Amino acid sequence: METTSRNAPILPSVIRKAAEALKGRVLRTPLVYSSTFSRLCGAKVYLKLENLQETGSFKLRGATWKIMSNLHRIGPDGVVAASAGNHAQGVALAASRAKLPSTVIMPEWASISKQEATRNYGAEVIIEGQSLSDAIRKAGQLVERGKTLIHPFDDPDVMAGQGTIGLEILEELPEPDLVVVPVGGGGLIGGIAVACRSVRPETRIVGVQAQACPSACRSLESGRVVSVEAQKSLADGITVKQVGALPFAVMKEMVDEIVLVEEDAIAAAVLMLLERKKLLAEGAGAVPLAALMSCSFEVPKGGTVVLVISGGNMDSPLLGRVLRKGLFRNGRIMRVSVCLDDIPGSLAGLLGVIARARANVLHIYHNRGARDLPVSMSMVELELETRGPEHSEEIGVQLRAGGYRIEWQPFVESCR
Incomplete structure (x- = not known):
């Protein structure tokens, strides 16, 4: 054996x-x-x-084989699955090809694009609960009414x-x-x-x-x-x-x-x-x-x-x-803060140094209300596209050589 x-x-x-x-x-x-x-x-x-x-x-592989190998056991009510994405689409397409009805329970936070893709593959989509566990419980109720469960992995x-x-x-x-x-x-x-x-x-x-x-x-x-x-x-x-x-x-x-x-x-x-x-x-x-x-x-x-x-x-x-x-982790984006005298031409001078260093400005934020900042100064926060870590260091060297006091900033997804 x-x-x-x-x-x-x-x-x-x-x-x-x-x-x-x-x-x-x-x-x-x-x-x-x-x-x-x-x-x-x-x-x-x-x-x-x-x-x-x-x-x-x-996911299409497992769903297709599960349905093919159990066609004689699946009743007229078809199959049901609980999923927030890939398994949902795999079950929907596999069931459609087998000419079986399918129902997929998706939690409320499932993306709209994945909901629509699942519907387009032929499934009835039911939005249920705040977690996948809630969706699974709902699927269990439908199994009791005659549907066959397609579990995503077990x-x-x-x-x-x-x-x-x-x-x-x-x-x-x-x-x-x-x-x-x-x-x-x-x-x-x-x-x-x-x-x-x-x-x-x-x-x-x-x-x-x-x-x-x-x-x-x-x-x-x-x-x-x-x-x-x-x-x-x-x-x-x-x-x-x-x-x-x-x-x-x-x-x-x-x-x-x-x-x-x-x-x-x-x-x-x-x-x-x-x-x-x-x-x-x-x-x-x-x-x-x-x-x-x-x-x-x-x-x-x-x-x-x-x-x-x-x-x-x-x-x-x-x-x-x-x-x-x-990009930030690979050193292709750098974020720095620079203190400037709040006078005409200061920002232009800073951007001139950055241009000569061959960096590309992605975002710029001019902050005059930063905490502990003298009234005669402003803080400019820059997000720059670079060629990598060595280029970022080179830009820092050129800024310091130009007399600018800079502070490196961690990556934070901006809401601005």
Whole structure:
């Protein structure tokens, strides 16, 4: 009898069956080499681009296989899911293709764009509650009335569907040394771990979570599933307070390490993917690169590393804020305050120094009412676009040489 381990909830043969069934129903996403990231970390780095999947994330795989493998059990009332984004869209499209009605419960804070995308894929959207837990409770009520629940991660069929990503990686790249995967509820890394270990047991599997919600990390430390308090994160797609019991069983035995990344690193990774590879990844999709660039795990020198870029659904307003934060962390934006004599021509002189230093002024704020500021002085706050940290230092040197007293400012998202 085929086995993976005594606790694994899915067999490799089920993942292979899912992969065969999903051919032509979901995209086989590209696996691309990155010379830039390879040079930066001293290894051969590949990106598995699930952000290019239909609906913009890997979630379509698990939802499609769950529905296909349970068609004989799903009644005329169809399926129901609770989600704030990617899972909602995956379930909606998978159900529409199977000609089944679908209902998706979304919390009140779910973005309007994701609500509309879910409706456009064919689902009835019900807005319920202030948290995902409220939405899940509502979904449970609909299950009692005859609908079939499609859980986002704590389900063996869903995990098997996500595991097809692992098989695709190994078919194109037979000997990866390391596969790095985002972790929310754990269904994605659970499926990929089973698939990869069944073909190449020596491949290391590393999971990445946002520091703002370290549920898998704390559960592995405790040896049991625990719930954590979650802070707001750019990686909202993996902000899951409690991992699933089934994925946790896989993580305990097949995942080598779970690492955490800070918000600044996530923002920088989103920016790097956009600028270096022309790829839009949401925060959750970018955390593997954030961990790589932060040296959060050991990279085998000259080895082969695969980063699973799990999704690309990011709202436009959030994207603008993330890019600004990433630019600041990379030293491409500097913020300084300069004290000036409050006389005609002072500001022009300051801007002349900045122009000669080849910096671009993004924002300028002239403050005459700053605390402890003499009445004969004014404070000018500048936000400048630079070529990087060395250029920022050079600008500071030129300002001081011009007789200006400057004060570096931390990055704060301005309300002005």
